[in-house]
Amino acid sequence: MTTPAQDKLRVGILGAGGIARAHAIGWTAHPERAEIVAFADIDTERAQQMSDTWTGGKALAFGTGEAMLAEAEIDVVDICLPHHLHTDAIIAAANAGKAVLCEKPLCTTLADAARIRDVVRETGVVFMGAHNQLFQPSLLEARRLMAGGFLGTPYLLRSIETFQSRTWQQFGNGAGTQRDWGWRSDVRQTGGGELIDTGYHGTYRLLSLAGSRPVEVTAVLSRFFQQGLSTEDTAMVIVRFESGAVGEILTSWALDVVGNKHFEVQGELGALSGGPVSVEHQLYGWEDSATKRFEPVHTFTLEIGHFIDVVRGDAPNPSDIDETARTLQVIKAAYLSADLGRTVQLPEDPTQPATVDGASAATPTGVTVSDDSKA
Ligand SMILES: NC(=O)c1ccc[n+]([C@@H]2O[C@H](COP(=O)([O-])OP(=O)(O)OC[C@H]3O[C@@H](n4cnc5c(N)ncnc54)[C@H](O)[C@@H]3O)[C@@H](O)[C@H]2O)c1
Incomplete structure (x- = not known):
């Protein structure tokens, strides 16, 4: 569900650690257009604390992303997890039809980036890298x-x-x-x-x-x-x-x-x-x-405001799956x-790894200069 009928995007934040606070500031700065309705963290107490701090305890607290996807009514999953957990979290959210905002890096391997891109393309969900x-x-x-x-x-x-x-x-x-x-x-x-x-x-x-x-x-x-x-x-x-x-x-x-x-x-x-x-x-x-x-600006607030526009189809996506994979x-x-x-x-496909078998594009990489003074 990437263009929900209701006025506000319902957001589940997955991972309630350091950067989730910056995201919570960002989401709560757009109260007319979005609402945090769930937090999930392996440390459930931390998820509950975030709910208390940012939504007065209104948002549901879960111990896993799977439980949040199964039980909470959300339109967006905002992924704030350690790097190695990004791939599974993005794929699960996309397969559930949720729009995804994911903290950097996209994931830890290019093979995973290719898997993520396949799922994002197949499901057609909005994916944006959180490039604040x-x-x-x-x-x-x-x-x-x-x-x-x-x-x-x-x-x-x-x-x-x-x-x-x-x-x-x-x-x-x-x-x-x-x-x-x-x-x-x-x-x-x-x-x-x-x-x-x-x-x-x-x-x-x-x-x-x-x-x-x-x-x-x-x-x-x-x-x-x-x-x-x-x-x-x-x-x-x-x-x-x-x-x-x-x-x-x-x-x-x-x-x-x-x-x-x-x-x-x-x-x-x-x-x-x-x-x-x-x-x-x-x-x-x-x-x-x-x-x-x-x-000075709070870049996370601007990023999240822009992400809301992207989900609504009102703005271009500056860090779509290809751009994020390229990084x-x-x-x-x-x-x-x-x-x-x-x-x-670097191959043209951003999910393919670098090669070491050739000269680059039509740009000079070196000039042969002899070290021999008589040459
Ligand atoms: N944009 C930025 O400037 C910026 C700054 C810091 C971190 N980050 C990124 O944010 C992400 C999170 O980093 P952080 O600093 O917030 O880390 P953190 O360790 O503070 O928070 C991670 C949270 O994930 C939870 N977690 C771990 N395993 C889990 C699981 N299986 N299921 C649910 N929750 C789980 C932890 O309990 C913790 O609360 C990383 O991708 C990091 O690179 C971005």
């Missing part, structure tokens, strides 16, 4: 300027998603100064490290700025600071696009950048850069840059590239 950073006004403004030809042809793009995580309470329910990584310490549950987690934002942001298919990926992963992890805490990923533009993702739990920058683009006519609340641009020949500032494809390619120590190529 797409709703930053600064990014929207940058994309608007670029779409208007402001920079001419974009050459280099950089997307940055970094913070140095020292007090770990911002994830999960840990208290104290030493982080309990919980499920995030198990690569079978996460599908990777920082890159597939926080780096997901940096990746879909880069793809949204490039507006072209990624064709080639080269990555270097590091663990600088989070010695409690077995995976990377920092990733640098170079992405070559079909257009010829080259992108870089810098993402980290070990470090931050000056000025809280989120993106930069250098093009034929000028350059721009942006953070959460501003965009700065300078065309070549200008003496100074110009800055446009924005009020995962780039990330998986980065892990493969770092593992092999070489550049890998």
Whole structure:
């Protein structure tokens, strides 16, 4: 049931941990158009607490997603579970005819992404990846300027998603100064490290700025600071696009950048850069840059408002199943590239893994320069 007859979408939130709170803020900010009617969490007490906090106890509390699907009258399943649980949750919700909003990452493997895409296509339900950073006004403004030809042809793009995580309470329910990584310490549950987690934002942001298919990926992963992890805490990923533009993702739990920058683009006519609340641009020949500032926004609230529009058929879906799978494809390619120590190529189908057997599209990947001074 993707276009319900009643005025308000009835929402079941699956997973009642850290990010579910941000989603609850988002849903309750649209009281005319949506209502949280259920929470489900393996920790039923937590589901009940969320119901008490956000709906005054009105929403039903369940211990499993299956029970919620069977017993609650809902139109939407909002998935806020650990990564390895996304696939089954999306497939079950889609098979039950529910619209799906799913936290990043889509899932942990591209084989699962292909299964999810099949079910989403067969059932025809609305699926949207919860790519909240797409709703930053600064990014929207940058994309608007670029779409208007402001920079001419974009050459280099950089997307940055970094913070140095020292007090770990911002994830999960840990208290104290030493982080309990919980499920995030198990690569079978996460599908990777920082890159597939926080780096997901940096990746879909880069793809949204490039507006072209990624064709080639080269990555270097590091663990600088989070010695409690077995995976990377920092990733640098170079992405070559079909257009010829080259992108870089810098993402980290070990470090931050000056000025809280989120993106930069250098093009034929000028350059721009942006953070959460501003965009700065300078065309070549200008003496100074110009800055446009924005009020801070709650991106989850904007994302959920947009999702409601998508379910109603009133807005395009910015992170449909193909776009969401594409983000995962780039990330998986980065892990493969770092593992092999070489550049890998991306197939056109976003659910297919990177290959290592050929040169990329018609873009130069290298020039042979002799090291012999007599040559
Ligand atoms: N968009 C963002 O900025 C952002 C930030 C943090 C997390 N996330 C994403 O949100 C998702 C959840 O992360 P989190 O930080 O909220 O994790 P969390 O550990 O705080 O919450 C996960 C919840 O899922 C519940 N759970 C675990 N197994 C379950 C099961 N089988 N059935 C029902 N409930 C189960 C846990 O009890 C817990 O309450 C992840 O995909 C994560 O990457 C996104």
